[in-house]
Amino acid sequence: MSTRFDVGNYVGEGVGRRTHATEDPLEEARRLYREKGISYTLWWFIREIWARRRHAVKFEDLFRLHQYIAGARSKNSTRKALKRLEEYGLIENLGDGYYKPLIMDQAIVEGSIDFSRIRTRDQVLRNRKDAVETSMQLKDMPRELMPVVKEAQKLIERGDKWKAVDLIAHTLLPIRKTGVLIARKDDLFLYYERKTDKMHMIRSWRLTALLDFLGIKDEVLVAHRHSEADGIIRKLFGSHDNARRLHYLLKERGWFEYPAENYFYRIFENPMTHDWWISVYKLNRETDRMEEDLRVEVGRSAITGIQVKAGTIVTREHIKKENEDTYFRRTKGWI
Structure with missing residues (x-):
């Protein structure tokens, strides 16, 4: 049985259209990239494919994943991240640009990567x-x-x-x-x-x-x-x-x-000045409490008011x- 696998259906343009079954892995990859950087995300993706299908992942697909989640333009940045993973002993280059995981344990990987040097999307933005x-x-x-x-x-x-x-x-x-x-x-x-x-x-x-x-x-x-x-x-x-x-x-x-789901909003209006503001809340799954994540004020005296509208925030284009x-x-x- 071949140990090589074309994951074009995950991230390729024109290779295969994304299905609902592949949406979650890509969103998870984006989340991991924001939190832990590209090296960890590439290892996670290689491990996922290996765990699910016992297939290695080719470099071109890893580069396209890097493009998709982080907007990478140069293949060199992807190669450098993979090289670091090889040096850490976390993945193996099988030749011809194919990679498989050597370590499957998440804790070992997290203890091997120097997260202090990682430039995540949020750090890049700042x-x-x-x-x-x-x-x-x-x-x-x-x-x-x-x-x-x-x-x-x-x-x-x-x-x-x-x-x-x-x-x-x-x-x-x-x-x-x-x-x-x-x-x-x-x-x-x-x-x-x-x-x-x-x-x-x-x-x-x-x-x-x-x-x-x-x-x-x-x-x-x-x-x-x-x-x-x-x-x-x-x-x-x-x-x-x-x-x-x-x-x-x-x-x-x-x-x-x-963003992940579980966002909600409330709109408040000051009946005297007609100033208003929107508060965006995120549901904390651990406490089951709504925590304010974002506040947008329109007007100079939007301090007190009454709630005039509330609902769920859709975190995609279509309902x-x-x-x-x-x-x-x-x-x-x-x-």
Whole structure:
């Protein structure tokens, strides 16, 4: 029996479409990368494939995983991470670019990796914030993104920042024409869809870097709904439905990820001033208590108020999970 296995169905573009059975491993890989870095995540992935099917994993699939969860551009960074795992005695290079685990015990692996030297996505995000103006260059962006970026720059130069935000909200994010981008906090974006009456949350450090590059520093972004960019969107894409496909293209390239489930929100309003705020809560599974994770205030006196709305936050684009794959297929051959 061969010990080699093509995991293209896990992470490949055009090799195999992701199914619901493969969504959880990829989301788990993203979580592990954020918490423990790429070396540990690669070891975990190699171990998972070996434990499930007794197959080694080829380098190209590990690189594509690295691209998917962290936006890696150079294969050298993946090779270096694998080399460290080899030096630690945690994996074995079988030749021809295939790897299998030598150690299956998680505790041993955690005790072998020097986590103090790890640069996780969150650390990278913090380090990039001060230098984003110089590090985020137009040449680094996907070419399909350029028409939107250039139009946004023109709008900002004319002093029409909110129309630029509206353009970005309905092209780079999966927000329908009737939806509203409410706020961002670090790399988290909160938006509301009127069609479904649902609040959504999505994560993207790249989009955060792009907004900073454009000079859009605001956390509260609801004002864009008064400066609609419909004309520009129709000029560039023909319709809002076509415009949203750009988001799914970027999603396939690793621009977006999703927080875990169990997020909820409450909206409060001050009946005297009509100022309002949104509090985002996460359910702590250990205590079964709701803990405030994020607070977005609109107004100067949003201190006391009454709850006017509450609900679950959807941490994906669609309420029905099966619709996710449908939109992935729609991007094929489009741009």
